Amino acid sequence: METRQPLAPGDPVIEVTDLHRHYGSGTTGYHAVRGINLTVGRGELFALLGTNGAGKTSAMELIEGLAAPTGGRVRVLGSDPHRERAAVRPRIGIMLQEGGFPGDLTVAETGRSWAGMTSGARPVDEALELVGLNGRRNVRVKQLSGGERRRLDLAMALLGRPEVLFLDEPSTGLDPEARAAVWRLVRDLRAQGTTVLLTTHYLEEAEELADRLAIMHGGRVVTTGTVAEVIAGRPSRIGFELPAFAGTSLPPLAGAHVAVDGRKVTVQTPRLQATLTELLGWADRHGIELGGLDARSASLEEAFLAIASEAALEAPRPPTDTPADRPARRRLMGLAR
Numbered sequence: 001m002e003t004r005q006p007l008a009p010g011d012p013v014i015e016v017t018d019l020h021r022h023y024g025s026g027t028t029g030y031h032a033v034r035g036i037n038l039t040v041g042r043g044e045l046f047a048l049l050g051t052n053g054a055g056k057t058s059a060m061e062l063i064e065g066l067a068a069p070t071g072g073r074v075r076v077l078g079s080d081p082h083r084e085r086a087a088v089r090p091r092i093g094i095m096l097q098e099g100g101f102p103g104d105l106t107v108a109e110t111g112r113s114w115a116g117m118t119s120g121a122r123p124v125d126e127a128l129e130l131v132g133l134n135g136r137r138n139v140r141v142k143q144l145s146g147g148e149r150r151r152l153d154l155a156m157a158l159l160g161r162p163e164v165l166f167l168d169e170p171s172t173g174l175d176p177e178a179r180a181a182v183w184r185l186v187r188d189l190r191a192q193g194t195t196v197l198l199t200t201h202y203l204e205e206a207e208e209l210a211d212r213l214a215i216m217h218g219g220r221v222v223t224t225g226t227v228a229e230v231i232a233g234r235p236s237r238i239g240f241e242l243p244a245f246a247g248t249s250l251p252p253l254a255g256a257h258v259a260v261d262g263r264k265v266t267v268q269t270p271r272l273q274a275t276l277t278e279l280l281g282w283a284d285r286h287g288i289e290l291g292g293l294d295a296r297s298a299s300l301e302e303a304f305l306a307i308a309s310e311a312a313l314e315a316p317r318p319p320t321d322t323p324a325d326r327p328a329r330r331r332l333m334g335l336a337r
């Protein structure tokens, strides 16, 4: 009989040490994952972000056990997910970027055939209900909209009632309402103790959901931490337009960086409140109206763009031809037609 190690909240569920992935060999080979380290605790939602081609999917596949690493070590629920996949697979759920389920099967038939390959711990109807697809049970997969297919991919990942859920760009192609519903579902699953590793291009999604995140570039993790930690130290921004005849020059704004483009002014400052107070006091004293005044703390998006452009100066260049890696991924899951 299967024995499950009881895990306490926060116990490491995913442990990745010095992970490498190399595709091909010689001059045509490419080192896509270059020594990443990360740990995800039980019930934690960790988001893997990065520029296109940063190596997120390549790393995810190794952590999911779909491929063997070139170097380094992965442990999921204490086991090697590739070599000990029979032990790990029933306890994890994987939502691929494109599920690739046969188009001629109906939603319910897809659920039944996929349930046969999982522990079957969650009934098909319950999984379809969770993603709002119960009303589409008798529709063929090829007749589903892109967003509905995405939700079917998620429902299939939930069938085994997984302890660890891997979500590869889960809300791509979803309308705002469906995206909000997926976020609610992911939050509920996490609240029930499910550990989630997620890749996304939507920084808002990471901001909404992630307990911690890592930003990858050129196969490496360039930054990791909570959203607040990643944003910390990034300057806030004040933008406004001066009137045609301001009649006086801007105040010194200690510690801030000021860029003037015609009448448009952008101020970057590590001390938003102090700089804004100084600026508004100056405008008030001189009777100057600051047009379109906008002051905001650094967002994850700004932090991401700054980090990515800093990292791009040092990162290796990827190959120019795009390999057909996604079909390979479906094949690894046993889904290719």
Ligand SMILES: Nc1ncnc2c1ncn2[C@@H]1O[C@H](COP(=O)(O)OP(=O)(O)OP(=O)(O)O)[C@@H](O)[C@H]1O
Binding pocket: 023, 024, 030, 032, 050, 051, 052, 053, 054, 055, 056, 057, 058, 059, 318, 319, 321, 322, 323, 324, 325, 328
């Ligand atoms: N099968 C393969 N053979 C050779 N190179 C590959 C293969 N699969 C991926 N790569 C290369 O490895 C790099 C990382 O790709 P990967 O798909 O992991 O990045 P990603 O961060 O998921 O990108 P995206 O955000 O665009 O999905 C890319 O330069 C890609 O071209």
